[in-house]
Amino acid sequence: MSRTGRRPGAPDTRDKIMAVARRRFATRGYEATSLRAIAADAQVDPALLIHYFGTKEGLFAAATGLPAGLPEMFAAVEGTPLRESVEFLVRSYLQFVDSDQSRNAILALVRSAVSNEKAATMLREFLAAELLPVIGRLTEHEDAPLRASLVAAQLIGIAILRHVLRVDDVAKASPDEIAALAAPAIEQYLQ
Amino acid sequence: MSRTGRRPGAPDTRDKIMAVARRRFATRGYEATSLRAIAADAQVDPALLIHYFGTKEGLFAAATGLPAGLPEMFAAVEGTPLRESVEFLVRSYLQFVDSDQSRNAILALVRSAVSNEKAATMLREFLAAELLPVIGRLTEHEDAPLRASLVAAQLIGIAILRHVLRVDDVAKASPDEIAALAAPAIEQYLQ
Numbered sequence: 001m002s003r004t005g006r007r008p009g010a011p012d013t014r015d016k017i018m019a020v021a022r023r024r025f026a027t028r029g030y031e032a033t034s035l036r037a038i039a040a041d042a043q044v045d046p047a048l049l050i051h052y053f054g055t056k057e058g059l060f061a062a063a064t065g066l067p068a069g070l071p072e073m074f075a076a077v078e079g080t081p082l083r084e085s086v087e088f089l090v091r092s093y094l095q096f097v098d099s100d101q102s103r104n105a106i107l108a109l110v111r112s113a114v115s116n117e118k119a120a121t122m123l124r125e126f127l128a129a130e131l132l133p134v135i136g137r138l139t140e141h142e143d144a145p146l147r148a149s150l151v152a153a154q155l156i157g158i159a160i161l162r163h164v165l166r167v168d169d170v171a172k173a174s175p176d177e178i179a180a181l182a183a184p185a186i187e188q189y190l191q
Numbered sequence: 192m193s194r195t196g197r198r199p200g201a202p203d204t205r206d207k208i209m210a211v212a213r214r215r216f217a218t219r220g221y222e223a224t225s226l227r228a229i230a231a232d233a234q235v236d237p238a239l240l241i242h243y244f245g246t247k248e249g250l251f252a253a254a255t256g257l258p259a260g261l262p263e264m265f266a267a268v269e270g271t272p273l274r275e276s277v278e279f280l281v282r283s284y285l286q287f288v289d290s291d292q293s294r295n296a297i298l299a300l301v302r303s304a305v306s307n308e309k310a311a312t313m314l315r316e317f318l319a320a321e322l323l324p325v326i327g328r329l330t331e332h333e334d335a336p337l338r339a340s341l342v343a344a345q346l347i348g349i350a351i352l353r354h355v356l357r358v359d360d361v362a363k364a365s366p367d368e369i370a371a372l373a374a375p376a377i378e379q380y381l382q
Contacts, residue, residue: 111305114298114355124356132358143372146360149352150372153361157348161340164305165315167323169337170344181334181341185379189372 021063030125057130065105074134087183094175097159139190147189212254221316248321256296265325278374285366288350330381338380
């Protein structure tokens with residue numbers, strides 16, 4: 001396979017962009033990092049970042065190893081009845097965190113977030129910018145941001161018990177069993 | 192202040208026991224560590240451990256820096272109506288995790304659990320032996336262990352968003368605000 005290095009669109013350009021993005025997100029946080037700044041650092045056209053990663057969230061997902069599309073997953077259920085939406089979301093979330101790729105990415109993210117203030121900031125800002133607003137849109141309560149955060153707390157807690165601490169009952173339960181129990185609880189925050 | 196070193200009951204005996212316990216819990220896990228083995232390692236009478244720490248859970252709490260009494264907190268509400276119990280528990284839990292001592296202990300525990308397999312085992316076994324059974328006693332469902340674990344996931348998730356990631360809305364909310372929202376959700380698992 002020939003490697004031309006500098007050609008835009010070559011695999012190593014994509015890798016280089018991700019390496020620059022990882023460094024920028026880690027040192028400046030999610031909010032303060034723009035696609036434009038990453039493009040400048042990586043010495044590529046900003047349009048190339050859009051071409052590869054679509055959005056800043058897509059680039060963040062790629063750079064941190066998280067499969068993209070978690071916020072999109074939540075956005076997709078807007079308009080469907082709440083009970084159905086929530087069950088679908090919990091099941092999708094579990095499929096998402098159960099993949100080998102996610103499991104490792106989650107471990108890596110949690111590991112850096114608890115040991116490194118900048119990584120905690122990066123993860124907090126990503127949640128605040130991309131995930132909490134789409135969960136919050138599922139409810140009309142005035143305190144939607146707090147409710148959305150408590151839903152996120154439940155989901156993150158499940159991932160931690162399932163994949164970090166590996167608490168037996170949570171690690172062994174099927175996505176359907178967990179969704180059947182967690183959906184009515186999560187619905188309480190949103191209804 | 193005179194320090195007599197070897198006298199049973201002297202502060203440095205207590206410290207020595209905790210140091211031995213920390214090492215044992217970290218290398219062997221919570222389950223496989225007995226008060227008797229710690230006493231033997233520390234070259235003190237097992238009765239002295241009971242005198243200082245009451246139970247293995249008390250010694251674990253002291254050794255890891257967690258205030259003791261989290262399981263007792265849950266055990267205390269057995270027999271009271273569920274809604275009241277759960278609100279009381281969430282408020283007590285938040286007071287518990289909001290103390291400076293707990294906050295640091297939680298950070299340290301989570302930090303070691305995500306980076307070190309033995310620390311994860313220690314924490315998992317502590318949850319399984321001491322905390323999950325008392326939460327599980329609040330419900331009569333056959334799958335009480337899974338339900339109790341999902342309640343623990345919600346509570347641990349709240350502590351992580353409040354003190355590790357410091358997500359704004361969760362970090363700034365009062366214990367009462369969080370309890371008012373989280374209690375009906377948690378009740379769903381237990382009723």
